[in-house]
Structures are given as structure tokens and as C-alpha cells.
Amino acid sequence: MSQAEHEVRTDGNRGPGDAEVAALDAHWRAANYLAVGQIYLMGNPLLTEPLRPEHIKPRLLGHWGTSPGLNLVYTHLNRVIKQRGIEALCVWGPGHGGPAVLANSWLEGSYSETYPDVTRDADGMERLFRQFSFPGGVPSHVAPETPGSIHEGGELGYSLSHAYGAAFDRPELLVACVVGDGEAETGPLAASWHSNKFLDPVRDGAVLPILHLNGYKIANPTVLARLPEHELDRLLHGYGHHVLHVTGDDPMTVHRAMAVAMDTALDHIAAIRRTAREEGIADRPSWPVIVLRTPKGWTGPGEVDGLPVEGTWRSHQVPLSGVRDSPDHLRQLEAWLRSYRPEELFDERGRPRPDVLAWVPEGVRRLGSTPYANGGLLLRDLPVPPLERHAVAVDRPGAGRHEPTAVLGGLLADVMEATSDRRDFRLVGPDETASNRLQAVYGATGKAWQAGTLPTDEHLDRHGRVMEILSEHTCQGWLEGYLLTGRHGLFSC
Amino acid sequence: MSQAEHEVRTDGNRGPGDAEVAALDAHWRAANYLAVGQIYLMGNPLLTEPLRPEHIKPRLLGHWGTSPGLNLVYTHLNRVIKQRGIEALCVWGPGHGGPAVLANSWLEGSYSETYPDVTRDADGMERLFRQFSFPGGVPSHVAPETPGSIHEGGELGYSLSHAYGAAFDRPELLVACVVGDGEAETGPLAASWHSNKFLDPVRDGAVLPILHLNGYKIANPTVLARLPEHELDRLLHGYGHHVLHVTGDDPMTVHRAMAVAMDTALDHIAAIRRTAREEGIADRPSWPVIVLRTPKGWTGPGEVDGLPVEGTWRSHQVPLSGVRDSPDHLRQLEAWLRSYRPEELFDERGRPRPDVLAWVPEGVRRLGSTPYANGGLLLRDLPVPPLERHAVAVDRPGAGRHEPTAVLGGLLADVMEATSDRRDFRLVGPDETASNRLQAVYGATGKAWQAGTLPTDEHLDRHGRVMEILSEHTCQGWLEGYLLTGRHGLFSC
Numbered sequence: 001m002s003q004a005e006h007e008v009r010t011d012g013n014r015g016p017g018d019a020e021v022a023a024l025d026a027h028w029r030a031a032n033y034l035a036v037g038q039i040y041l042m043g044n045p046l047l048t049e050p051l052r053p054e055h056i057k058p059r060l061l062g063h064w065g066t067s068p069g070l071n072l073v074y075t076h077l078n079r080v081i082k083q084r085g086i087e088a089l090c091v092w093g094p095g096h097g098g099p100a101v102l103a104n105s106w107l108e109g110s111y112s113e114t115y116p117d118v119t120r121d122a123d124g125m126e127r128l129f130r131q132f133s134f135p136g137g138v139p140s141h142v143a144p145e146t147p148g149s150i151h152e153g154g155e156l157g158y159s160l161s162h163a164y165g166a167a168f169d170r171p172e173l174l175v176a177c178v179v180g181d182g183e184a185e186t187g188p189l190a191a192s193w194h195s196n197k198f199l200d201p202v203r204d205g206a207v208l209p210i211l212h213l214n215g216y217k218i219a220n221p222t223v224l225a226r227l228p229e230h231e232l233d234r235l236l237h238g239y240g241h242h243v244l245h246v247t248g249d250d251p252m253t254v255h256r257a258m259a260v261a262m263d264t265a266l267d268h269i270a271a272i273r274r275t276a277r278e279e280g281i282a283d284r285p286s287w288p289v290i291v292l293r294t295p296k297g298w299t300g301p302g303e304v305d306g307l308p309v310e311g312t313w314r315s316h317q318v319p320l321s322g323v324r325d326s327p328d329h330l331r332q333l334e335a336w337l338r339s340y341r342p343e344e345l346f347d348e349r350g351r352p353r354p355d356v357l358a359w360v361p362e363g364v365r366r367l368g369s370t371p372y373a374n375g376g377l378l379l380r381d382l383p384v385p386p387l388e389r390h391a392v393a394v395d396r397p398g399a400g401r402h403e404p405t406a407v408l409g410g411l412l413a414d415v416m417e418a419t420s421d422r423r424d425f426r427l428v429g430p431d432e433t434a435s436n437r438l439q440a441v442y443g444a445t446g447k448a449w450q451a452g453t454l455p456t457d458e459h460l461d462r463h464g465r466v467m468e469i470l471s472e473h474t475c476q477g478w479l480e481g482y483l484l485t486g487r488h489g490l491f492s493c
Numbered sequence: 494m495s496q497a498e499h500e501v502r503t504d505g506n507r508g509p510g511d512a513e514v515a516a517l518d519a520h521w522r523a524a525n526y527l528a529v530g531q532i533y534l535m536g537n538p539l540l541t542e543p544l545r546p547e548h549i550k551p552r553l554l555g556h557w558g559t560s561p562g563l564n565l566v567y568t569h570l571n572r573v574i575k576q577r578g579i580e581a582l583c584v585w586g587p588g589h590g591g592p593a594v595l596a597n598s599w600l601e602g603s604y605s606e607t608y609p610d611v612t613r614d615a616d617g618m619e620r621l622f623r624q625f626s627f628p629g630g631v632p633s634h635v636a637p638e639t640p641g642s643i644h645e646g647g648e649l650g651y652s653l654s655h656a657y658g659a660a661f662d663r664p665e666l667l668v669a670c671v672v673g674d675g676e677a678e679t680g681p682l683a684a685s686w687h688s689n690k691f692l693d694p695v696r697d698g699a700v701l702p703i704l705h706l707n708g709y710k711i712a713n714p715t716v717l718a719r720l721p722e723h724e725l726d727r728l729l730h731g732y733g734h735h736v737l738h739v740t741g742d743d744p745m746t747v748h749r750a751m752a753v754a755m756d757t758a759l760d761h762i763a764a765i766r767r768t769a770r771e772e773g774i775a776d777r778p779s780w781p782v783i784v785l786r787t788p789k790g791w792t793g794p795g796e797v798d799g800l801p802v803e804g805t806w807r808s809h810q811v812p813l814s815g816v817r818d819s820p821d822h823l824r825q826l827e828a829w830l831r832s833y834r835p836e837e838l839f840d841e842r843g844r845p846r847p848d849v850l851a852w853v854p855e856g857v858r859r860l861g862s863t864p865y866a867n868g869g870l871l872l873r874d875l876p877v878p879p880l881e882r883h884a885v886a887v888d889r890p891g892a893g894r895h896e897p898t899a900v901l902g903g904l905l906a907d908v909m910e911a912t913s914d915r916r917d918f919r920l921v922g923p924d925e926t927a928s929n930r931l932q933a934v935y936g937a938t939g940k941a942w943q944a945g946t947l948p949t950d951e952h953l954d955r956h957g958r959v960m961e962i963l964s965e966h967t968c969q970g971w972l973e974g975y976l977l978t979g980r981h982g983l984f985s986c
Contacts, residue, residue: 156963157680182924185687185963187650187680194678194716219927220961221953223687226944231731238728240720312949431675434712451719456805460714468713470649470678 013263015256016079023358024075024255026345027107030356031071032299033340034103037125038132039064039318040333045125046350047342051334053324060323061133062140063096065316066180068298069212070100073178074367075359076258078108080266082361087173089372089485091163093189094180094212095142095153099132102146107352108360110147110368122350147368150375150484156180157188158477163207164195165481166372169423169465173205173372174269181224182217188473193239195474196287197451201276203423203463206269209241209289214296216313225293232291241289242268249295249311261290281462284450299339301332371486378486382425383418385411409440412490416444416465419488428467428479429492436492441466506756508749509572516851517568517748519838520600523849524564525792526833527596530618531625532557532811533826538618539843540835544827546817553816554626555633556589558809559673561791562705563593566671567860568852569751571601573759575854580666582865582978584656586682587673587705588635588646592625595639600845601853603640603861615843640861643868643977649673650681651970656700657688658974659865662916662958666698666865667762674706674715681966686732688967689780690944694769696916696956699762702734702782707789709806718786725784734782735761742788742804754783774955777943792832794825864979871979875918876911878904902933905983909937909958912981921960921972922985929985934959 016024037045039062043055070092081088092101105111106128111118118124118131131137138145141153151162163177183189199207215225224232229245236243244261248254265288272285297315302308309319320329320336345356364370371377390411392402412427419425427433427441446461447468453460467478472493479489509517530538532555536548563585574581585594598604599621602613611617611624624630631638634646644655656670676682692700708718717725722738729736737754741747758781765778790808795801802812813822813829838849857863864870883904885895905920912918920926920934939954940961946953960971965986972982 182963185684185967187682187684187964187966189680190683190686190964191678191680193683197716197719217963218924220924220940221942221944221947221950223690223944223962226690226946227731227733228945231733233731234727235731238720238724238726238731240724308949431711431713447713449714451714451716452721453719454714456801457714469716470675470710471680471683473680474678 013260013267015260021252021255021259023355024079024259025251026353026356027078027359028071028075028251028255029340030107030345030352031074031100031103032068033337033342033345034106034125034128035064035067035071035099036337037129038062038099038102040323042130042134043126045129046122046346047334047337051330051337053330056324056330057130057134058324060318060321062099063317064099064300064319065216065296066094066097066212066214067100068300069214069292069294070094070097070178071104072254072258072294073176073210073212073292074100074104076262077176077367078361079259079359080262081365081367082359084266085365086266087365087370087372088367089150089166089173089175089370090148090367091151091159091166091175091177092142092149092153093151093156093159093178093183095149095151096140098139098141098143098146098153101142101149102128102132102138105147105368107356108366108368110366113369114147120351125350148366148370148373150373150481156183157186157473158192158480159183160189160207160209161192161195161474161477162481162484163209164192164199165478166485167199167205167207168426168478168482169203169487170205170372170485171203174208174266175205176208176210178210178212181211181213181215181222184211184224185217185222188471188477191471192474192477194469195478196240197284198448198467198469199287199450200448200462201272201281201285206273206287208265208269211236211289211291213291213293215311216296216316218316219313221313236289236291240284240286242286244288244290245293246290247293249298251299254294258292264288265290301336304329304332373485375484375486380422380424382415382488385414385418387411389414403437405437406440409438412438412441413444416441420444423465424487426465426467426479426482426487426489427492428475428489430470430472430475431468432493433466433468438492506753506760508753514745514748514752516848517572517752518744519846519849520571520852521564521568521744521748522833523600523838523845524567524593524596525561526830526835526838527599527618527621528557528560528564528592529830530622531555531592531595533816535623535627536619538622539615539839540827540830544823544830546823549817549823550627551817553811553814555592556810557592557793557812558709558789559587559590559705559707560593561793562707562785562787563587563590563671564597565747565751565787566669566703566705566785567593567597569755570669570860571854572752572852573755574858574860575852577759578858580858580863580865581860582643582659582666582668582863583641583860584644584652584659584668584670585635585642585646586644586649586652586671586676588642588644589633591632591634591636591639591646594635594642595621595625595631598640598861600849601859601861603859606862607640613844618843641859641863641866643866643974649676650679650966651685651973652676653682653700653702654685654688654967654970655974655977656702657685657692658971659978660692660698660700661919661971661975662696662980663698663865663978664696667701667759668698669701669703671703671705674704674708674717675710677704677717678710678715681964681970684964685967685970687962688971689733690777691941691960691962692780692943693941693955694765694774694778699766699780701758701762704729704782704784706784706786708804709789709809711809712806714806729782729784733777733779735779737781737783738786739783740786742791744792747787751785757781758783794829797822797825866978868977868979873915873917875908875981878907878911880904882907896930898930899933902931905931905934906937909934913937916958917980919958919960919972919975919980919982920985921968921982923963923965923968924961925986926959926961931985
């Protein structure tokens with residue numbers, strides 16, 4: 001972290017005390033332990049006996065590299081959710097880090113409530129481990145069945161547009177979004193940064209992007225991680241963000257910095273909302289982004305077979321690949337697992353100890369239990385007006401001319417009208433609303449727009465529910481995020 | 494243009510004198526006249542008689558809005574190509590502006606050489622006009638049959654990656670690339686700005702992006718045009734560029750500013766090349782980008798039927814749509830065409846007058862005649878080694894294990910070796926070269942990389958011909974640009 005920058009930007013947040021940091025670290029270690037366990041173990045989950053080859057899965061599949069970073073974000077989101085009593089959802093862009101999201105949802109209890117056979121104790125821990133990326137088990141990536149997820153891992157590019165889609169028309173919601181530096185190279189992601197020109201600070205929720213620079217994709221460094229920091233900052237400023245940096249490889253230092261950054265970001269978001277909602281919107285706000293630089297495969301094996309692994313691309317998937325056959329690798333794995341001091345984290349029955357759960361929120365505030373990630377719980381029927389109102393009278397066959405999509409535009413205007421208070425319908429497209437002759441809809445709502453305006457502009461509206469940008473990827477991501485969180489919409493292209 | 498910025502950045506270039514500006518303006522007016530003519534006319538091309546409805550095409554199709562900007566760029570590229578004797582190619586991102594590119598290629602003579610029935614005189618001008626977007630004629634967008642084009646108009650997103658693909662391994666080539674502010678919203682384009690981290694100033698040519706902010710897409714303002722200038726500058730700095738602004742709506746002022754910006758950009762590029770080639774590469778260079786802000790539909794009708802058109806989205810396609818039926822529209826069209834003073838631009842036989850052609854380059858230096866846009870002229874057979882060298886010996890069926898793609902990797906290494914001087918083969922993919930077991934190729938060449946490096950990195954190479962970025966759109970665009978300019982490659986994903 002650039003200390004000078006950091007001091008300027010904390011807005012007086014001094015960070016947590018030692019006891020709080022210790023509890024955060026305990027949670028993080030527990031999540032890391034559970035992530036490693038899922039990748040490797042099918043027995044002996046609490047290491048109550050020395051690790052033997054038969055405890056190891058015969059085929060090792062999973063992504064360790066991103067997992068400690070995701071665990072850190074989950075841990076620190078828990079803290080601010082609990083401390084501030086906020087409603088939050090998180091989109092995990094590096095969704096190949098399934099072990100991390102599963103670990104956290106097990107720790108907080110959401111997993112066992114959703115899947116009662118995977119109990120929050122030693123038996124359940126063994127099931128959690130064994131089922132991961134195993135025949136008849138669960139996918140190695142974040143998937144629809146992962147509690148709290150609306151975003152499938154693996155298809156990179158849509159995390160940020162999904163996050164914005166989830167935030168539209170949810171004025172109290174915080175949508176955190178982890179963007180990996182691999183995903184950040186893709187087109188759909190690169191385009192979606194500009195979504196903040198369409199986010200209404202009055203009627204929409206907030207999106208907090210957390211750009212996780214662990215430095216590597218599969219076998220290469222990433223572009224953004226290898227830019228000079230001032231160049232990356234300019235890029236993010238150019239995307240319209242206020243930048244908060246968290247950088248390091250010492251866990252306690254990073255916990256403190258991350259807590260300060262989260263507090264600063266949430267204070268900033270609260271101030272933006274207050275200003276917009278109480279004083280009216282003036283300029284487009286500069287929303288915060290957190291740039292998190294931590295080593296890929298952090299806390300994993302530093303070196304394997306003489307080659308550096310932690311902090312390099314070699315930690316992307318399974319850092320120790322020969323555990324069943326190589327006694328050296330087996331010893332390294334056991335030392336790695338024991339480095340988290342599992343006996344401090346879980347009681348003799350395998351239940352997380354109270355310290356580990358000190359900052360875990362409760363009930364539907366938990367990221368794995370939020371109804372916002374389970375749209376079916378929130379969805380209401382769309383009020384579609386009687387179609388007869390839009391029937392085209394045909395007196396004689398072949399005697400008149402009508403545009404079917406213009407008629408549809410009138411129907412859509414009625415739907416917009418009927419949802420003007422509920423705000424659960426949006427029309428999305430790559431600037432084709434008028435081309436497609438749907439422009440009657442502008443009688444009921446305008447086009448979402450928070451950037452600059454000119455007197456000649458038409459139908460631009462800070463609170464509009466028609467959304468137009470030329471990126472069809474962004475359109476698709478916005479609408480998908482909106483629908484998966486329990487609303488309705490139409491993609492017109 | 495921000496005058497202060499501009500003064501800092503011209504590197505002593507003072508711009509052209511009055512006569513030079515007058516000639517540039519004559520060329521630009523001629524191109525604008527020919528663009529309007531293509532959209533509207535099927536007779537009376539030189540306006541030798543008053544315009545009548547029967548001179549107008551029955552169905553009007555084409556894009557005027559972007560055309561005057563493209564004409565400006567073509568005119569000013571001509572100037573620097575001729576003045577400096579350089580080899581250049583241009584990728585026209587707003588390729589829906591077919592009338593502009595066709596107009597320029599007709600003016601410079603490339604069109605008539607390629608299509609001898611469309612002569613560079615009044616008869617040919619009438620054919621040029623009539624055939625445009627007409628049954629049996631030519632497409633309204635830049636298309637494969639358009640002289641000098643490697644980039645199909647209409648599918649937005651790939652202009653910049655095509656430009657980089659064309660520039661790789663062409664050390665003397667300048668590839669200009671007009672990026673429209675509509676296209677700039679798309680994912681493929683947004684990702685491709687980072688292509689400059691893969692451009693080798695020693696072995697590759699230069700790419701000069703010209704970001705044309707005419708402010709509007711089809712029916713909406715564009716995001717980039719509505720950012721405060723300092724925010725846009727930060728974005729472009731963050732993409733690794735040095736920014737030159739040209740802004741205005743007074744033609745003479747813009748001609749001068751554009752000439753200065755082009756000279757400054759080309760001096761800058763020459764300095765980057767000289768430093769890298771004579772002194773060795775030190776830091777990654779900050780390549781220039783020109784931000785051109787001119788009105789959409791510039792010099793077209795200011796107002797039609799009481800609504801503003803020039804400088805708004807209403808000029809995107811056909812600004813006057815009722816010309817055959819409305820005497821008012823017909824009068825406006827005639828006044829618009831005559832505003833370019835065609836009698837000063839074309840002689841009585843319809844040939845461009847010498848002043849108009851003063852800055853047009855000759856022969857293969859013309860943008861419409863460059864062999865770099867006609868890859869078949871430059872393509873050489875790929876030296877593929879005898880396959881027997883890579884045959885896998887099979888002594889007994891089913892007795893051994895081999896990875897077919899690892900064998901392919903060995904073959905690709907041979908191809909890389911055989912083309913190490915010719916440099917006309919590249920391997921492109923989204924970080925899957927090693928995953929696909931092709932890593933033997935690294936024995937012959939490395940991975941192209943101009944960003945920061947660490948001691949633990951492997952196979953990164955400023956002059957490498959393996960290209961890896963997670964954007965498959967960028968991979969696709971790079972390889973397409975490379976192949977269409979007469980080289981070979983493989984996409985491994």
C-alpha cells in the first residue's frame with residue numbers, strides 16, 4: 001500500500017483493535033483451512049491423526065490461488081454487515097474459487113441450513129470436503145446451488161454488470177463485487193466499468209468493486225497487476241472511481257488496512273446516498289473502488305519441488321499435485337493445513353469456536369442467506385395490462401398499415417406506468433429502443449443517465465428505467481443481474 | 494481544444510500555412526460532397542442543373558453522421574503520408590461511414606484503378622453515387638470490396654485489435670485507427686486498449702488511435718463524450734497513452750489543430766522508435782492517441798423540420814429523409830451540396846482539380862492502394878517442417894502414452910524457428926498455451942510482453958510471438974488483423 005495515499009484516504013477511520021483483528025484473522029484462517037480441506041481431503045478433516053495417503057482424494061481438482069483473497073473479502077464484508085446492520089450481496093467474479101465461497105457459507109451456517117446433511121460439525125466438515133469436485137458432489141466453481149450466489153464461476157466477464165443489475169432499484173442494498181485481474185482483461189468486464197454512469201444514487205443501491213490483483217491468471221502475469229500504480233489509479237479515476245488501496249502479504253497488516261478501506265468505502269457510499277437523497281443529486285458521484293493486492297495462493301506452500309509457488313501463477317489450481325504418491329508433498333500439505341492452527345478454530349466436535357464467528361452476521365444478513373441472491377423469494381407477478389387495450393382494429397383485411405413493435409411500445413409504457421412505484425421492470429438494449437419503434441415507452445419513463453447532459457437531449461432521466469449502452473455484454477449482464485434478484489425486464493436489440 | 498494543453502503538447506509543431514490549409518479544406522469539402530452525393534443522388538452529380546426529385550434515389554440508406562469526421566481523418570492522413578513518405582494503413586472503426594471511405598478512395602484514384610468502370614470523372618461520379626446502397630451496387634458500410642479496407646463496418650468492437658494485428662511484425666508501418674465513441678462503449682473495444690502492452694517498438698509497427706467523439710450513437714449521447722475532459726484524459730492515460738486533443742466546429746481551426754496533432758503524434762512515434770531501436774527499449778513507451786471532437790453530421794443541415802440535426806444524434810443516418818416528396822427538403826439538400834462549392838473542386842468534366850489532390854499520396858502509398866490492406870499480395874507460404882520429424886513411434890498398439898497437443902507444440906516450435914527472421918507466424922490465445930500442452934513452442938520464441946516483469950516470470954519476451962491475454966475478443970481481433978495483412982497464425986483456446 002502506498003502509505004501516503006492511504007493516510008489521505010481513510011477519512012479518519014483508524015481501523016479495528018487487536019482483539020477484533022484477531023477474530024477476523026481466526027475467521028480467515030478457518031475459511032482458508034476449509035478451502036484447502038475441500039481441495040485435498042476425503043477423511044481426517046480435523047487432522048486428529050497424522051495425514052495419510054488414504055485421506056487424500058484420488059483426483060485433485062480445484063482452484064486454490066484466488067481462494068485466500070476471496071476468504072479475506074468475505075471475512076471483512078461480514079464485519080461491516082454486522083457492524084452497520086446493512087443488507088448486502090456479493091458477486092464473486094473469480095468464481096473458480098468455489099472452495100472459498102463454500103467454506104464461508106459453511107462457517108456462517110447458511111450451508112447447513114440449505115443442505116441439512118452437511119452439518120456444521122466434524123461429520124459435516126468431512127462431507128463438505130469430500131463432496132467438493134467429486135463424483136456425485138458439488139462443482140468446483142461457484143454454481144447456482146452455492147448459497148448466496150447469483151453468478152456462475154468460470155465464464156469470466158460479467159461479474160461487475162451482474163453486480164450493477166442486482167443493485168438497480170434496490171436503494172438500500174450494497175452489492176460488493178470481486179473482480180479478478182484475469183477477468184479484468186476481458187471485454188465484457190472492461191466495458192462494464194462505465195456502468196456507474198447509469199447508477200442512480202437515489203433509487204438504486206451501491207456497487208463496491210473490489211479489484212483483486214493477485215498478479216496472475218493461469219500461467220501469465222495479468223496486465224493490470226503489472227501497470228505502475230499511478231497508471232492503474234488513472235485508469236480507475238477515468239472509470240469514475242475513487243481509489244482505495246490495500247496491499248500486503250502480512251495478514252495482520254492487511255486485516256487492518258482492509259478494515260479501514262471497507263469502513264472508508266462504506267462511509268463514502270453513505271455520504272453519497274445522503275447527499276443525493278436529502279439535498280438532491282448534483283454531480284455524478286465518484287464511487288469508491290478497493291484495489292486489493294495480495295499474493296496469489298497466499299499462505300499456501302511457498303515453494304514446491306524447488307520452484308516458487310505462493311505469489312506466482314503456479315498456485316492457480318492445486319499447488320501440491322502429488323500428495324498421494326509423494327511423502328514430501330504429503331508432509332508439506334499437512335504442515336500447510338496445520339499452519340492455520342485448526343485446534344484454535346474448531347472445537348473437538350468440529351464446530352467453529354465463538355471467536356471465529358464473532359463477526360459473522362445473523363439470519364438473512366448472512367451473504368449465503370440473503371434473499372437478494374435468491375430472486376424467486378422476492379419476485380412478484382408483473383402487472384401486464386389487458387392486451388385488448390392495445391389491440392389494433394382491423395376493419396377490412398389488408399386495408400391499413402401498423403407497426404407491431406410500435407404497438408408493443410404502448411404496452412411497455414403501460415407496464416412502466418404500472419411499476420412506477422414498485423420499480424421492478426426495466427427495458428435494456430444497445431441503443432435500439434427507438435430503432436425498434438418502442439419509443440412510446442418514453443411517455444412513462446426515461447433513459448437512465450447520470451453523465452453530462454445538453455439542452456438538446458431527449459428522454460435522459462436520472463431515475464429512468466430504460467437502459468441503453470452499445471455494449472451488448474453490459475446490457476446482458478445488467479438484465480441478468482436484475483432478473484436473478486427477483487425483477488422483470490426485456491432485452492430489445 | 495484546451496488551449497493550454499495544446500500548447501504544451503505540440504512539440505514545436507506550428508501547423509500548416511494558409512495555402513496548405515486551403516488545399517486540405519478543398520480535399521475535405523470534395524470528400525464531403527461525394528459522401529452526400531452517394532447517399533442521395535442518382536443523377537445530376539455535378540449539380541449542373543437545379544436539383545429535381547428524379548435525381549434522388551427512391552430509397553435513402555446510408556450514414557452521414559460519422560462521414561465528415563472520417564473525411565477529415567483521411568485528408569490529414571494523406572498529408573502526413575505524403576509529407577513524410579511513410580507506409581500507412583487505416584482501420585475505419587465507424588465503418589458504417591462507407592460514403593466517406595469510398596469518396597476518398599475515388600478522389601485518390603484507387604477506386605477507379607480497382608473498378609475501371611467507375612472513372613474519375615463526371616460519368617464515374619454518377620456511377621459512384623448511384624451504386625451506393627443500391628440494388629446491384631455496393632454496401633453502405635466499408636466492406637471487403639472497399640479499397641484499402643481490412644475491417645468490415647457495422648460489427649463494432651474490433652477496430653483497435655485489428656489495427657494492432659496489422660501492426661505486429663511490420664516495423665515500418667503506421668496503422669491509424671479511427672475509434673468511434675459508440676464503438677468505444679463495446680466490450681471488445683474497451684478491452685483492446687491494453688494491446689499497447691503487447692506492441693514491440695522494435696519489431697512492430699505503430700498504432701495511432703484516433704478517438705472520434707462526435708458525441709452520439711444512434712439515438713443517445715455516448716458515455717465517453719459526456720465525461721469531463723480531465724476524466725477522459727485520465728482514462729486514456731490509464732490505458733497507457735499520451736493524449737492529443739483536437740476540438741472544434743470551425744473547419745479552418747480544426748484543420749490547423751489536426752495537422753499539428755498529426756505532426757506531433759508522428760514525431761512522437763518516430764522518437765519512440767528511434768529510442769527503442771538505437772538505444773534499446775527502456776520503459777514501455779506512452780504512445781500517442783488523438784481525441785477528435787467534432788460535431789456529428791458536421792457541415793450538414795443545422796435544422797430540419799424545426800429540430801436541430803447537425804451536432805445531434807438526428808444526423809446519424811439520412812438527415813433529410815423526405816427529399817423526393819418535400820420541396821423544402823429538396824431545397825435544403827441542394828443548398829447543402831452547393832455549400833461545398835463543387836465548381837471549385839471538380840472541373841467541367843468532373844475531375845478533381847489539382848488543389849484538391851495537392852496532398853494526396855501516390856501509388857501504393859495511397860490508403861486505398863496499400864498492399865498491407867490486401868494481404869494476398871504479401872502472403873508467403875508458411876515453412877512447415879516435414880511432419881515425419883514429429884511422428885510418434887508406435888512399436889505395439891496400445892503400449893504407450895502420448896499427448897497429441899504436446900507433439901503439436903514441437904511442430905509449432907519448428908515453425909517459429911523457421912520464421913524467426915521472416916516473423917510472419919504468431920500463436921494467439923487466452924492464456925491456454927501451456928494448458929493446451931503447446932509449451933514446447935517456448936523453446937523457439939517467448940510471450941510478447943511490454944509491461945512490468947519480475948524475476949520469477951518465465952518466457953516473457955519483448956520480441957516474443959506467442960500472445961496471451963484473457964480477452965478472447967482481443968485475441969480474435971489481433972489474429973484477424975494479422976492474417977488479413979498477409980501473415981499466418983493459430984488461435985489456441
